[in-house]
Amino acid sequence: MQNTAMAERSHSLESSEKHGSTLPIFSAFEVGRKVLTVQRLKELSGYDYALPLEDDPAVQVYELYRNFPDLQYLPVMDSRGQISGYTLRNQFLAILSKNHYSRELMLRPDVKLKSMMRTGPVILDAHATLSEASSALMARPEESRFDPFVVTMEDRFYGISTVDLVLRGMNSFLRRDNEACLEAQHALLQWQPGERWEPGNIPSASVQKYTRTAESREIATLDFSRYVSPLSGPGGDFSQSYDFSNQSQLFMLFDVCGKGLKASSMVSIIGTTLHSALRYEIATGESDNTRVRKLLEKLNAITYELSPAEMYATGIALLVNRKRKIASVYDFGHGMLWIARNHRAHRLEKSGIGNSDQAPFLGMHSDLLIQPVHYRLQDGDLLFSCSDGILEQRDGSGEMFGSHRIEEILSRTRPEPERINREMLQYWESFREDARATDDLSMMSIFLGPARA
Known part of the structure; x- marks a missing residue:
């Protein structure tokens, strides 16, 4: 179940989503076109995507992952409302599967989410280029290199993206560039x-x-x-x-x-x-x-x-x-x-x-x-x-x-x-x-x- 604070943050997120619902039309908007927006995340997971705070009990996120089987990734905010980390579904499941002690420890209400989240999330503005995204993602440590990353629009949470989406986007842009150059080349040879x-x-x-x-x-x-x-x-x-x-x-x-x-x-x-x-x-x-x-x-x-x-x-x-x-x-x-x-x-x-x-x-x-x-x-x-x-x-x-x-x-x-x-x-x-x-x-x-x- 969501607590009251999470519900309030959900309302705040909806206004953020409306703010970024219309995509800007110019070429620099690359990462923003290769993102699972908040609306799309809601459709895929069934969750309203209210972001947890790092001081929330870890058990709340565990309950979310249990109640929403298609929820795979959650950014985590600090007390100022800035994204400071993230959690992964498979991370929580791995901790639970270790032993009975790990499970009991995580389910204690005094265990805060900050002790279990991954810090140092990659956060990119929607106007970043795919090349910039690729460089930032490949600079991450090997164990987190292929984790999803956060996309923001005017400093507000806009959605998440993945290495796969970035690579597909780069291939798409390259293909379109090649086609444009090929068309120009044939015009020269007409x-x-x-x-x-x-x-x-x-x-x-x-x-x-x-x-x-x-x-x-x-x-x-x-x-x-x-x-x-x-x-x-x-x-x-x-x-x-x-x-x-x-x-x-x-x-x-x-x-x-x-x-x-x-x-x-x-x-x-x-x-x-x-x-x-x-x-x-x-x-x-x-x-x-x-x-x-x-x-x-x-x-x-x-x-x-x-x-x-x-x-x-x-x-x-x-x-x-x-x-x-x-x-x-x-x-x-x-x-x-x-x-x-x-x-x-x-x-x-x-x-x-x-x-x-x-x-x-x-x-x-x-x-x-x-x-x-x-x-x-x-x-x-x-x-x-x-x-x-x-x-x-x-x-x-x-x-x-x-x-x-x-x-x-x-x-x-x-x-x-x-x-x-x-x-x-x-x-x-x-x-x-x-x-x-x-x-x-x-x-x-x-x-x-x-x-x-």
Whole structure:
């Protein structure tokens, strides 16, 4: 039975509960969203959740645990109305089960609750972040690390929470953050102006196929296709193409070191810089290659300034001039570019990026030397590039997919960009079988066809 003092404290608690019944709407309210509120505690236990005082007889709490089988945890207040400790149902049952003397001692009316409660409760404001809660909970002694903890709202008892609820909340927030970043990343990789991905309907892979038809009989036709698939959530691969001039198409494929949100932030820097620079570029009359070089110098400088010092990207920037049939390659230490001609594949590994004092990676040096390597193309040539998620994937025995398998596909497959990417992905999937994928995937295939009448 509850005594009169407990009933009065119950009335006080109800006013506190009403005070905090409407959840504030702002992002910092994290712990408060992962809590069993007083109302919910009442529903679960059947008890009105009047908090006992530390000077109350311990037998009163014992009676509460006996009368309310679903009551598991009770905070305890001191004479000032501040929570000073807590009791656990299993704690009381353990004491009772020790021996007859322990039971008789606890049931004596002069035994106060303060002698049996656990002190040093973790008390967090409802506006605390889940990260702050996690740090406070893990700092507790091992024997109480997984005990429930108290949540307050404006210094009033609001409810209790647990390690399990905090972990679930952190996973939920992380999942939502990942989904938001993934949506933003797909927006960077979108192909149609104004197209948006709907929340909850984000594709796991982005695929594009495109044909750039010749405007005159002197300009070759360009077919290309690309594939990007993050390993899980937002990733570190970027692939995009841009109509650079009426004669040239610019292709980009970058692979950021690292994975997850950290890598995706650098992809966002790369994509946003390229999109903004090209959209608002002012015509200067300079050659396409001069424009590309200046664009890449700007991209490198911004990536260097905005990315963490340990972050960089390898990649390929490829300018294809359809009139002159020249591929200008800017290889940022990537080395994964092939040309397939007459059913034979050759790897193009020359690079004009960097010097003896500079690593050729994007974002590693603010003043990176950037120069292209030029290749003469022929009608029927196919260019292929991919990230190391393709090349370095291993099967169950530890064997790497390797460049020879890429060259096998390029040599035996009809030079159609969409078909090449599809065959490459199927071969890759068959090769790894049950082995776990370890990296993001991206591919880009470009076919130079004859001018069309």
